[in-house]
Amino acid sequence: MNKRYFIRLSYKGTNYHGWQIQPNAISVQEVLNKALSTILNCEINVVGCGRTDTGVHASDFYAHFDVVQDKQIDCEKLSFRLNRFLPHDIAIKETFQVKEEAHTRFDPISRTYHYLITKEKNPFRKESHWKIPYELDVDKMNEAAKVLFEFEDFTSFSKLHTDVKTNNCKIYQAIWKDKGDELVFVVKADRFLRNMVRAIVGTLVEVGRGKMDLDGFRMVIESKNRSNAGSSVPGYALFLAEIEYPKGLKKDDAS
Structure with missing residues (x-):
């Protein structure tokens, strides 16, 4: 069973073709995947709480990702490193571990x-x-x-x-x-x-x-x-x- 983490973030959508990965255009999901994969030294594919269209902003957004059980993550340090790595128009508010079945897209009230x-x-x-x-x-x-x-x-x-x-x-x-x-x-x-x-x-x-x-x-x-x-x-x-x-x-x- 993998460990699951939530990332709470915000972004200005002006420079992106929405949240979801696009074949020939830059997206927030793609940028976050690359940052996490680089910092954690393994392939990471985040799942977002929804999909925003081109140019749409998010002042409150959640994404989750999984890592193997034996990989140790310092959530506060990861948030700090992500903010150093990511462009100015994407900001990480917090990272925290959740129960394995928690889902950013399907669980919102x-x-x-x-x-x-x-x-x-x-x-x-x-x-x-x-x-x-x-x-x-x-x-x-x-x-x-x-x-x-x-x-x-x-x-x-x-x-x-x-x-x-x-x-x-x-x-x-x-x-x-x-x-x-x-x-x-x-x-x-x-x-x-x-x-x-x-x-x-x-x-x-x-x-x-x-x-x-x-x-x-x-x-x-x-x-x-x-x-x-x-x-x-x-x-x-x-x-x-x-x-x-x-x-x-x-x-x-x-x-």
Whole structure:
């Protein structure tokens, strides 16, 4: 039986073609694999808690890897060495040993995403916020966001031809927060479909612009047809903000 470790990290997705390894493009997973394999002097292939698209960021992300039982790892030292080895846009927060059956992708209780919109031109937000040239009715957008709680099947907001077995998700939170010079959409669910958050935001923006009313938003979800929803908003303003796991995953005698 191998030993399993979780790595908690964050990354800026600007320079990467998403988390997952791509045949002809750089990814976060590939960079982390190379760093771990070099430091631990053995081949390491990490498994991530999900897959983020090109340009999407993660302020909270988990990956796990396995090593043979007799290999000793100092978690604090490994985190330090990884941060020295990795580029500036990937940061390791902690490394810890977990039970052998713990899984970063299958065990989360919930995931939370943030989508950021800036109301004014700001050069420091170019790679983290979506600048839109029109006014939005945030109250109507929040009314529409509440409609999401009425449904579980979100086929209308899913990328087509994915390999998932179900398009059902349980949404726990969906709210727009107006912070003056920026809008932040916070959405929390047990799971998300490919492109789901960006499609929801694009459709809610249609409501905010007055191009769709609440009944229209509800009909979009009921139709289970992606072509009825709004366009997918840019990925560079999307952040995977929090992953919640059940208690008891850590191994008491972690080395």
